[in-house]
Amino acid sequence: MPDYDVLKTAMKSGKVADVRKLVEAALAEGAPAQEILNSGLLEAMGEVGQRFKKNEVFVPEVLVAARAMKAGTELLKPHLISAGVQALATAVMGTVKGDLHDIGKNLVIMMLEGAGFAVIDAGVDVAPEKFVALAKEHNAKIIGMSALLTTTMPSMKGAVEAIRASGLPAKIIIGGAPVTQTYCDAIGADGYSPDAASAAELAKRLIA
Amino acid sequence: MTGKEVLFKALRNEVTPRPAWVPFVGVHGGQIIGMKASEYLRSADAIVKGLSEAVARYKPDGIPMLFDLQLEAEAMGCSLAWAVETPPSVKTHPLEGGGSLAHLPPFDLAAGRLPIAFEVTRRMKESVGDRVGIYGLVCGPFTLAMHLMGNDLFMQMYDHPDYVKAVVSYSASIACKMAQAYIDAGADVIAVVDPMTSQISSEHFVEFVAPYVNQIFDVVRERKRFSSLFVCGDASRNLAEMSKTSCDNLSIDENIPLELLRDYSRSSGKSFGGNLKLTSVLLFGDEDDSRLDAIRCIDVAGSAGFILAPGCDLPYAVSPKNLEAVAEMAHDSYKREISKRTIIAKQLSSTSCDLPDDYAALPHVVIDVITLDSASCAPCQYMMDSVHRAVATLDKPVVVKEHRIATREGIAAMQKLGVKNLPTICIDGKVVFVSIIPDLRTLVARIQEVIKAKA
Known part of the structure; x- marks a missing residue:
């Protein structure tokens, strides 16, 4: 069995070349792709998420770890596909209309991917109808919306209304600096998360 | 000057x-x-x-x-x-x-x-x-x-x-x-x-x-x-x-x-x-x-x-x-x-608070945490964190509400629940943990008792 602690340490410190080498070695050793993904990469990303939540690591550390995870999952992808492994569910993520900030949204995407979701990145300045169209197209179970500004936060309300009116069964999660649980309750979203790691936990709970 | x-x-x-x-x-x-x-x-x-x-x-x-x-x-x-x-x-x-x-x-x-x-x-x-x-x-x-x-x-x-x-x-x-x-x-x-x-x-x-x-x-x-x-x-x-x-x-x-x-x-x-x-x-x-x-x-x-x-x-x-x-x-x-x-006097007399009228009638358990403000008070933040961690381990829905006494609502909730010290955890309207942040196991056990009693 491969030494997953070594792989996790390499991934958590963002060492792309080491992660590639260790994943290739694990595959060559005959370890199943899903096991490498779950016991190595996803577990490491989960730990990074928890440390981010506890203010022990910060944006740069999460970004380099996520990049290392991506390097590893790219090597695993063909093996996962041939083994018929599927994502937990699909999530559509975007920053709401009028808002161009994407660091928070990108962090949530990384955490969702790290938790096993397939994520469609709708980008920034996303209109309500685009959320609806992408969620329909990809049969998304989760729609995530981010806003950094108090002035763009109200766009979330319009998007929630558009999603509900479309009859889509997707659960809506929201977050961002000015957003609160109270606001989430007021606009009828399904969940609020104060940070990226909790967003992934919330999404998992909502589709359970 | x-x-x-x-x-x-x-x-x-x-x-x-x-x-x-x-x-x-x-x-x-x-x-x-x-x-x-x-x-x-x-x-x-x-x-x-x-x-x-x-x-x-x-x-x-x-x-x-x-x-x-x-x-x-x-x-x-x-x-x-x-x-x-x-x-x-x-x-x-x-x-x-x-x-x-x-x-x-x-x-x-x-x-x-x-x-x-x-x-x-x-x-x-x-x-x-x-x-x-x-x-x-x-x-x-x-x-x-x-x-x-x-x-x-x-x-x-x-x-x-x-x-x-x-x-x-x-x-x-x-x-x-x-x-x-x-x-x-x-x-x-x-x-x-x-x-x-x-x-x-x-x-x-x-x-x-x-x-x-x-x-x-x-x-x-x-x-x-x-x-x-x-x-x-x-x-x-x-x-x-x-x-x-x-x-x-x-x-x-x-x-x-x-x-x-x-x-x-x-x-x-x-x-x-x-x-x-x-x-x-x-x-x-x-x-x-x-x-x-x-x-x-x-x-x-x-x-x-x-x-x-x-x-x-x-x-x-x-x-x-x-x-x-x-x-x-x-x-x-x-x-x-x-x-x-x-x-403060006006707030106490006139404010309504965000508490259920009858906790027993609700299908889920409600945890009210009275804080100074978890964003600016470290013990309050630890208490909120421990409640969220405990709730995350449970498979039943539990509603967590923070009532900050920096707001009128928080002061009114504090008074209605009979809370005297901050921070305090109340489970289904009852004061359970005062000032001391419980360890995860104790907190989960207390919430589970209330869930069980409700079932």
Whole structure:
């Protein structure tokens, strides 16, 4: 069995070349792709998420770890596909209309991917109808919306209304600096998360 | 003593007869003269009118000239997206993907809207500069580097740290030129505003920020003016390193407990400012909420070296009445005492709280946590964290509500639940854990007992 602690340490410190080498070695050793993904990469990303939540690591550390995870999952992808492994569910993520900030949204995407979701990145300045169209197209179970500004936060309300009116069964999660649980309750979203790691936990709970 | 003298005493970390008061009027100036942010921030006449109105209504001891952290980026070739009620956002980053600094246009104090900033400074100095301190705001070097590089900056801190340092150093040289120009135009205080530093570790702050902001503070000191470091966002972990920089004053927003800043500032001999709540109180609250929040800041800060301020750019739509109420608290200690008593009494008698009428009738368990405010009180935050951790282990739905006694609702909930100490956890309306944060197993077990009893 491969030494997953070594792989996790390499991934958590963002060492792309080491992660590639260790994943290739694990595959060559005959370890199943899903096991490498779950016991190595996803577990490491989960730990990074928890440390981010506890203010022990910060944006740069999460970004380099996520990049290392991506390097590893790219090597695993063909093996996962041939083994018929599927994502937990699909999530559509975007920053709401009028808002161009994407660091928070990108962090949530990384955490969702790290938790096993397939994520469609709708980008920034996303209109309500685009959320609806992408969620329909990809049969998304989760729609995530981010806003950094108090002035763009109200766009979330319009998007929630558009999603509900479309009859889509997707659960809506929201977050961002000015957003609160109270606001989430007021606009009828399904969940609020104060940070990226909790967003992934919330999404998992909502589709359970 | 003029307001400016009170401000200067505070900046010298001396005891002041009352707290100095500096409302960070940026786009909010547009609101008070009925203009969109996108028009306001592009007109010297409009800004002078907005600031003059703010000086007349809010009676500040100091005021920033142009609160727009995109000014320098725009002058360096970044394109901007304009908005009605917020400062513009940077749309394009000339160094995205790792371009050479040599490809940037030379920094020119006559580029973009920079001349507007200096004209406003000259005109405001002339009209109110004898009694109000003039703040020139420069974009901090780390934030400006981010504008130039985009989000690439974070990854490049690992991949090409020397390149990032070169960009931050270049950005600091721009900030030094901006500081000189503001001082030439009449600024008394130079504030280096570097919000992106709240996103990095203290090790990275030491490596990528401290040496560069110090270059700016040194320039300001040579010119015999005051310097301040403004950081918006939760930079609590960086406070120790921030307090080792050579600025005169540290300014933070509601994301950092004021107590923490006070202690770090005192031990490093700096003055400090903050941390009126921008959104929950100034934007969404009323005059009494604003008065209470100002009193909270003043009581925590003590009488030496303190500047009452929001710590970050005031939102456009803040009610001017709320800022007038804060001004009243800063200027009049008698009104402060009266307000403290009357507002709290009024709140207790008139406020409804967000508690169910009958917990037993609900299908789920409700956990009410009464806190001072989990954003600014460490034990409250730990208690909230432990409740969330406990709830995450359960497979039954449990509703968690925080009632902050900084709000009227929180005070009313505290009274209705019979809570005497903070923080306290109540499960289904009953006081269960008082002040002591339970370990995870104990807390989960108590919640499960209530779930079981309900089933």
